[in-house]
Amino acid sequence: MAKHTTLYQHGTLALLVPGLLKGTMTMGELLKHGDTGIGTGEGLDGELIILDGKPYQIDASGRVNVVSNSFTMPFANIHYARYSPLAELENVSQDDLNEQIVSLSKAENTFFSVKITGTFSNIKTRAVRKSEPPFYTLAQTASHQSIFTRDQVDGTLISYYSPELFDGAAVAGFHHHFLSNDHQFGGHVLDFQLDKGDVSYQLFDTFEQHLPVNDKEYMQHDFSSDDIVGSIHTAE
Amino acid sequence: MAKHTTLYQHGTLALLVPGLLKGTMTMGELLKHGDTGIGTGEGLDGELIILDGKPYQIDASGRVNVVSNSFTMPFANIHYARYSPLAELENVSQDDLNEQIVSLSKAENTFFSVKITGTFSNIKTRAVRKSEPPFYTLAQTASHQSIFTRDQVDGTLISYYSPELFDGAAVAGFHHHFLSNDHQFGGHVLDFQLDKGDVSYQLFDTFEQHLPVNDKEYMQHDFSSDDIVGSIHTAE
Numbered sequence: 001m002a003k004h005t006t007l008y009q010h011g012t013l014a015l016l017v018p019g020l021l022k023g024t025m026t027m028g029e030l031l032k033h034g035d036t037g038i039g040t041g042e043g044l045d046g047e048l049i050i051l052d053g054k055p056y057q058i059d060a061s062g063r064v065n066v067v068s069n070s071f072t073m074p075f076a077n078i079h080y081a082r083y084s085p086l087a088e089l090e091n092v093s094q095d096d097l098n099e100q101i102v103s104l105s106k107a108e109n110t111f112f113s114v115k116i117t118g119t120f121s122n123i124k125t126r127a128v129r130k131s132e133p134p135f136y137t138l139a140q141t142a143s144h145q146s147i148f149t150r151d152q153v154d155g156t157l158i159s160y161y162s163p164e165l166f167d168g169a170a171v172a173g174f175h176h177h178f179l180s181n182d183h184q185f186g187g188h189v190l191d192f193q194l195d196k197g198d199v200s201y202q203l204f205d206t207f208e209q210h211l212p213v214n215d216k217e218y219m220q221h222d223f224s225s226d227d228i229v230g231s232i233h234t235a236e
Numbered sequence: 237m238a239k240h241t242t243l244y245q246h247g248t249l250a251l252l253v254p255g256l257l258k259g260t261m262t263m264g265e266l267l268k269h270g271d272t273g274i275g276t277g278e279g280l281d282g283e284l285i286i287l288d289g290k291p292y293q294i295d296a297s298g299r300v301n302v303v304s305n306s307f308t309m310p311f312a313n314i315h316y317a318r319y320s321p322l323a324e325l326e327n328v329s330q331d332d333l334n335e336q337i338v339s340l341s342k343a344e345n346t347f348f349s350v351k352i353t354g355t356f357s358n359i360k361t362r363a364v365r366k367s368e369p370p371f372y373t374l375a376q377t378a379s380h381q382s383i384f385t386r387d388q389v390d391g392t393l394i395s396y397y398s399p400e401l402f403d404g405a406a407v408a409g410f411h412h413h414f415l416s417n418d419h420q421f422g423g424h425v426l427d428f429q430l431d432k433g434d435v436s437y438q439l440f441d442t443f444e445q446h447l448p449v450n451d452k453e454y455m456q457h458d459f460s461s462d463d464i465v466g467s468i469h470t471a472e
Contacts, residue, residue: 012401014401030295074298098458106455106456107455108455109455109456109459110447110449162461165248165404165459165462166405167406169401169402187466188263192469205446205447205449206447207305207444207445208443208444209443209444209445210441210442211345211346211443212441212443213343213346213440219343220342220345223345223400223401
C-alpha cells in the first residue's frame with residue numbers, strides 16, 4: 001500500500017450518531033498511520049488537528065492544547081502529508097473554494113485532502129464539549145457546542161473530501177479543521193472567507209477504514225433505527 | 237496494519253451499477269493483498285473465487301478456468317486466510333446459516349469472512365457473461381447471466397459479510413462464491429442447502445477500500461442519478 005495515497009480512518013462517522021463515543025484508539029496508535037489529520041476525543045472531547053505529527057486539541061472553552069499519546073478517540077482521520085500545489089487564491093468564500101476545488105481536482109469519486117495556509121479575513125469555528133457516559137448522542141452534543149469567530153487570522157486549514165458513496169462512513173463533501181499560526185484559535189470550521197492563501201491538494205486511492213471491533217457497545221449496537229445521514233448533515 | 241484482520245477491496249460495488257466495468261487491477265496485483273477472495277473480470281467476465289492463492293473463474297458457460305496474473309478486474313475482495321472454527325453444521329439452508337452465523341459471531345457491525353467446506357445437498361449458482369464496451373449496466377448484465385444447479389456436491393464456499401453501514405461500497409449482508417472440489421462447478425451462490433460441513437470464520441477490523449483513480453470514466457461519472465442500493469439488491 002502506498003504510504004502517501006492512503007487515508008486512514010479510525011471509527012466510522014455513523015457511531016457518533018447514537019453516541020458510541022468511547023475512546024477506542026490512542027493518539028500514539030493513530031500517529032503510526034500518518035502525520036496530518038483531524039478527529040475528536042472520547043465523549044466528543046473537542047476538535048483535533050494534527051500538523052507535522054503534532055496533535056492539537058481545541059477544547060470547548062476555545063483553548064488549544066497539545067494532547068498526549070495516551071489521549072483516546074472514537075473517530076479520527078490521518079494520512080502522511082505530500083500535498084501538491086493546486087492554486088493561489090484571494091478573497092474567496094468557503095462555498096466558492098469548495099466548488100473550485102472539486103472542479104479543479106476532478107476527483108469527486110475518491111477521497112482527497114486539501115491544505116490551505118494563509119490569511120483568513122474571517123473564520124467561524126465550533127468545538128464540541130466532552131460528555132461522560134452515558135454519552136450524548138450527536139444531536140445532543142451539537143446543542144452543547146461552543147462557537148468562535150476571529151477576523152484577520154493566519155493559519156492552516158486541513159480538509160478531507162469524501163465521495164457521496166461513502167456518506168455515513170465519512171462526511172460526504174468537505175470536513176475542515178483549522179489552527180491559527182499563533183495556536184490561540186481553531187476548531188471545526190463552520191464558515192470562512194480566505195483573504196489570501198496557498199491551496200494544496202493530495203489525492204488518495206485507498207480509504208483504510210479501521211473499526212472498533214473490541215468495543216462491545218459498538219459491535220452490539222443496532223444502527224437500523226438511527227437516522228445516520230440525516231443526523232450527520234444536521235450536526236456537521 | 238495486521239495482515240490477517242484486513243479485508244482488501246479493489247473497486248467499489250457502486251461502479252458496477254452504471255456499467256463502469258473496465259478491468260482496473262490485474263490479478264497479479266490483487267494477489268499481493270491476500271490468498272483468498274472473490275471478484276469478477278472486466279465487463280463482468282464470470283465469477284471469481286481465489287483459494288490458497290489460486291484464482292479460478294466460473295464463466296457464463298459454467299466452465300471453471302484458472303486465470304492468469306494479467307487478467308483484469310473492476311471489482312474484487314481478497315484477504316489472507318486465517319479462519320477459526322465456528323460450527324459443524326448439518327442440513328441447514330442458506331437463510332438459516334446466515335442467521336446462525338450473524339448470531340454466533342456477534343459481528344454485525346464489522347466485516348468478516350466465512351468459509352464452508354463440506355457436502356451441499358443442493359446449490360444454485362449464477363455466472364455473469366462478459367460484455368464489451370460500452371459495457372452493460374448491472375441490470376442489463378443480470379438479464380444475461382447463466383444459472384446452474386447441482387445436487388450432492390463437495391466443495392468450498394467463501395463468503396464476505398459487510399455491515400449495513402457500507403451498503404453500496406459492498407453488498408450489505410453476505411456475498412457467497414463457490415467452487416466444487418472437482419473444479420467442475422461453481423459461481424456466485426444464489427441458494428444452497430448444506431448437507432454437512434465445517435463452518436469457519438475470520439473477523440476483520442479493517443476494510444481497505446482501493447478505488448480506480450486512474451480510470452477517467454470512473455472519476456468523471458455522476459453517480460447521483462444511479463439507484464445504487466436498489467440496483468445492487470435486485471441484481472445480487
